[in-house]
Amino acid sequence: MCGSTMENITEKIIIEFAKTIEMFGLTPAEARLFVHLYLQEDPQTLDEMAEALGKSKTSMSTSIRSLSESNLVNRVWQKGVRKDLYEANTQLYKTFMHYYVNKWLEASSLQKDALEDIQKELQIFQTDTSTLADHLNEIIDFHKQIESSFRHLNND
Amino acid sequence: MCGSTMENITEKIIIEFAKTIEMFGLTPAEARLFVHLYLQEDPQTLDEMAEALGKSKTSMSTSIRSLSESNLVNRVWQKGVRKDLYEANTQLYKTFMHYYVNKWLEASSLQKDALEDIQKELQIFQTDTSTLADHLNEIIDFHKQIESSFRHLNND
DNA sequence: TTTTTTGTTCAGTTTGTTCTGTATGAAGAT
């Protein structure tokens, strides 16, 4: 028996693609919501999403907010419609690479700064602490290499 | 008061650096353990790690196994020592980039395959399903771009 | 062989996340 209805197939796509999206650091709920929106023709309201995914409106609200702040979905206006409408950004690669690279760069830069502060603190103990200081240098170098590599990812 | 003892500083380094390591997809426990090993001069036993991190030996065992399977730490032998000894790989960038890129490539490739299977299934409905099929194509393209980009990350 | 030492497996507990329903606030309609 060939049990492949359209809904069936759509569901399969959502499940598979959501796994990929999760790898970018989104929660399962966010990933699932994004994929749902991505496959929709038209922008959706919170109620429609809640209905479609079988979750509460509150869940949709928090997930959408998160996706929205990360610029993975957009809020759109339609004349005559009072409810908020959201649509997924359709340029997958550009959208997610920007999001991802920025996340890495911000985090790495922040942590590098923190480590450099520690480095200054450590210089007081110059004498017998060479190996720890060496490791710290290597860690900071590591961050520099990370930043360089990820910056590179955005230039395609 | 300048409360910066050596242990104090080491602890700070561990906390900061562990955050970076977590971004590669390791759990907080794994990240912390890796950084601890990285800062140690000599390879450590499970008991030493448990003592140092204030966790149970069971925790160390599972974390170490995970790190070991990902090739982030190595098991080393010392003559006369019965206990297992582990040390962190010291080439941070190479170690983690390999690990990370491989993880992405494997996952992406797997999911691309799954999506291509679905694509075949979908071709039965050729007629009125063009938009869904289009989206599916775009998703598969997305995976190809991901693979291309991440493969590129390893060639430095 | 028996006895120790070391590592792992498993069940139970603790901890942390995610979800939902109610209550609140904000904006349009009457």
Next chain:
DNA sequence: ATCTTCATACAGAACAAACTGAACAAAAAA
């Protein structure tokens, strides 16, 4: 202004992940 319709905040419930201790297995020492 009052009433509706929507979105968000909050607190408790349901769920999942991480940790531990005790029992088990494997390997060396006696």
